[in-house]
Amino acid sequence: MITKQDIYTILQEISLKESTHHPFPQANKIWRIIDLLSWMGDRAVTYEAIEAHNQFIDRHNNDRQGKYYGDASNYLQLTKEVATNTIALTSRGKDFLQQTPKNQR
Structure with a gap:
């Protein structure tokens, strides 16, 4: 399970x-x-794909919510922009995933 301490450590x-x-x-x-x-x-994803994955509903039909979460992961340096509107995991993001068992995320 990810704890508050895990988040504080990343910060x-x-x-x-x-x-x-x-x-x-x-x-x-x-x-x-x-x-x-x-x-x-291990794949790069677009903000639009993040939007679809999370099933966000945006009446303006844009990737606003997907971009919010992509930007948040970039801000935390867990992902980085690899192309326009496309992000991929950083080494820090990969390490974070390896430290936390899948059933506890």
Whole structure:
């Protein structure tokens, strides 16, 4: 099980800095970020795919919610943008997944 201490440890290990590239995240459910990492595996995914995976409903039919969660994982340095609107796991994201058994995520 992921504990508060696990999250605090990640926050202590990352370097927080002002960045215009990664806006402060608007995602409000940490479990969705963890699910995103598990779902991604070794593949790069688009914000649109994140939107579809989470079955977000956006009346404007855009990838806003998918982008929120992608941006949050980028901000935490668990993913990085590898192409326009496309992210992949960083080594930190892969390590995070390896440290947490799948049935406890």
